[in-house]
Structure formats: structure tokens, C-alpha cells
Amino acid sequence: MTDLDQLTQSLARNLKRWRTERGYTLDALAARAGVSRGMIIQIEQARTNPSVGTTVKIADALGVSITALLDHEQGPQVRIVPPGDAVRMWSTDAGSHTTLLVGAQAPGPFELWDWRLMPGELSTSDAHPPGTVELIHVAEGELTLVVDGAEHTVPAGASAAFEAKASHGYRNDGAVPVRMTMAVTVPLDR
Structure with a gap:
């Protein structure tokens, strides 16, 4: 799996998890973020890589950092960033x-x-x-x-x-x- 594929999969998984945890429907998140419902669907299905601006809008609407949306690490609570x-x-x-x-x-x-x-x-x-x-x-x-x-x-x-x-x-x-x-x-x- 390429780095881009890994990023796409991580973003898809994390977006769906954060949206579900917040209790937002696709329409509600789209309205909060100022991003189309179709774009959110494409991201959650790992069919697109959104721009940094779109990713920031979605992160802000969810109340999470960009790091939380893009993070592919799962496991220990300590994370070292080289x-x-x-x-x-x-x-x-x-x-x-x-x-x-x-x-x-x-x-x-x-x-x-x-x-x-x-x-x-x-x-x-x-x-x-x-x-x-x-x-x-x-x-x-x-x-x-x-x-x-x-x-x-x-x-x-x-x-x-x-x-x-x-x-x-x-x-x-x-x-x-x-x-x-x-x-x-x-x-x-x-």
C-alpha cells in the first residue's frame, strides 16, 4: 500500500469514526463544514483525497485536529513524531x-x-x-x-x-x- 493509499484509508476511517462519535449525519456535517455531502461520502468511502483546505474545514466542524483526522497509528497512548x-x-x-x-x-x-x-x-x-x-x-x-x-x-x-x-x-x-x-x-x- 502506498503512502497516499494509507492516507486515504486513514482519513476515511477516522472521518467516519469522528462523525459517528459526534452524532452528525452526513447532511449535518456537510452544513457545519461548508463541504458538499457528496464530498464527505467520497472521503468516507476512500474514493478521493481532499485538499488541505477541505480537510481543515471538516476537522474544524468535527472539533478535532487535522492530526486526529489523518492519524493512521492505532495503539499506545504515547506517540512519538520523528x-x-x-x-x-x-x-x-x-x-x-x-x-x-x-x-x-x-x-x-x-x-x-x-x-x-x-x-x-x-x-x-x-x-x-x-x-x-x-x-x-x-x-x-x-x-x-x-x-x-x-x-x-x-x-x-x-x-x-x-x-x-x-x-x-x-x-x-x-x-x-x-x-x-x-x-x-x-x-x-x-
């Missing part, structure tokens, strides 16, 4: 990037990210569901955190926490790369 298995989610030609290091359900989605933001680069995000919290620790450089239009300077060695229910962004106004770690938790009940 460096080569972390998922690169965003990158630019200048060298900025984000990597999903690991995620869990606690009791909603809980994710740990590694960020590198090159000088002059910016990454923005729409508002997340109310109750979503982001924790940031800057290891190198100086981050400009923008939350609901207000700018906050987070120097190397400092940390920040905020409820991400407003639009927000991460900017590097300095001359050196910003390295930071971010944890995100999304409430289960939205």
Missing part, C-alpha cells in the same frame, strides 16, 4: 515556514507548531472559534504579534498568550529570522 514526519504546512521562497510538530485531543484539538519567519515576512490568520487560545514562545529574533489590529512586540526569550477569536498575524520587522514555538488549543464545544 523530525522527518512533522508536517510542513506553509512556506515562502524567502525561507519562512510553519511545521505542525504534533497534535492531540485535549479535550478539543491541541497542536504544537514550529515557526521560522524571515525578515520582512508576515503570516496572517482569520479569527478562530471563540475560546481558541494560542501560546507563543520566541526563541530567536523579535516577533511583532498583531491581534485585532493592535501590535505587540515579543522579543527573544519572551512568551505571549492570547485568545485567537480575532484576526491576527505574525510579522518579522527585524533583520534576523524569528524562531518560535506555538501551541494552539481549540475548544470542543463551539
